[in-house]
Amino acid sequence: MIHPALAPYANLAVYTAMGLFTVTLICFALYLAARTRPLGAAIVAEARTPVSVSGSHHLAAADSHVETPEQSPPAAAACDPRDSRHARQIAAVAVNLTYLGAACLLAAVVLRGITVMRPPNGNMYEFTIAASAAAATVYAALARRRHWEWLGAFVTGLILAALMAAVLLFYTGAAQLLPALQSYWLGIHVTIAICAVGFFTIAFPLSLLQLAQRRRQTHPTMAGHRLLAVVPDAETLERAAYGMNIVGFILWTFTLITGAIWAQEAWGAYWQWDPKEVWTFIVWIVFAAHLHGRATAGWQSRRATYIALAGYLAVVANFTLVNLSSTFAGMHNYSGM
Incomplete structure (x- = not known):
């Protein structure tokens, strides 16, 4: 027995997940960009900022102990291994969006299963949606626990590509097997x-x-x-x-x-x-x-x-x-x- 009235909701959950993972991919890309910002100029700017406004000699003293980018060692031009506050905020948004995207895919799988009254894995479309949900769930469970935000852009990119293939190439209407x-x-x-x-x-x-x-x-x-x-x-x-x-x-x-x-x-x-x-x-x-x-x-x-x-x-x-x-x-x- 099939419940066709639920099929549009299952599809809507898939489309919603695609939208969420698109934004998630952008957020993870921005997170990587924030973390890969060179530190040389930032270090100099921070060192040149006076602690107080009691006199210009404070700024001069700071300048005397600051290496220019040309004089600084190679490590100063590297990327900061620690997240800045801005990067952490972007990562938090991206991970939360990953949770929402995974939840939407799981909802799509459940709704599809209720629609066809069987395990929703009987064709390529259903398999792709379910496998994407599995990958998203595994990554979401590991992202914050292991601080794998740096992997998010790559995983969500694969998931988004799979969902696009499912919708554009593999789509099959709800039917009995x-x-x-x-x-x-x-x-x-x-x-x-x-x-x-x-x-x-x-x-x-x-x-x-x-x-x-x-x-x-x-x-x-x-x-x-x-x-x-x-x-x-x-x-x-x-x-x-x-x-x-x-x-x-x-x-x-x-x-x-x-x-x-x-x-x-x-x-x-x-x-x-x-x-x-x-x-x-x-x-x-x-x-x-x-x-x-x-x-x-x-x-x-x-x-x-x-x-x-x-x-x-x-x-x-x-x-x-x-x-x-x-x-x-x-x-x-x-x-x-």
Whole structure:
């Protein structure tokens, strides 16, 4: 049974989330801009400001102890590792908007589920909305606790891009599923996959930033690294990405297991070499290689990071190319996923 009257409200929640994440992306960008402001001129201006107005000799004394930007050491031209009051205010607004955006996406998922009276993950549109909600919820839970405001622009950018793809490319009206998909395994199997993609999505920009930060640390004289001055060091980024990928890998393992059980129940066999099954296993293999390489002594962390990035790209390919290309036509095609 479908409740079509609720469908517009579910769509409205998605559009509201898109608007909120657009503003959130701008706020996070302004936050990074506020943190990446050079300190050289600010330090001189602050030092030149007299403490009192008792006489001009105070200003002269301050000037005598202040280095000019040309004389100051390189550290003075770097970015302040601490947030200014202005930057903290922008970050607070951005994080609160992230909470609102995540809440709107969760509301969209719930409303869509009530509309179709089933788990709202039966097609590419619903999967994209739910995966975006998972990524937004994971980031919102970590942003203020771990002070990950510096990651916000990258995460919200990915979420906004996914929502635009969902609305413009994958939209499917509220409808019942084919009988083959009307199983409680749909809610279990696909929901676990959605949660896994949420964690992988957070790990992806962390891995990219780690590579950039490691290059910055290796070549400190290279220009164009002002943004990376506000990002944690490469080792911290690598540990954070590794933690996200571990959780995602565990969830993806259960995705494989539950998918095999559902396949046996629906098709009479645990494995059919269906393109969707094969690509899901490829994703599992790639992330397994990443975790193994990261734990193996002698492996360069950069090499393991490249494998993790390849794993996320395999996730994207599994969702887009395998679903949309006739080259990968298989037993999953009727599901739209």
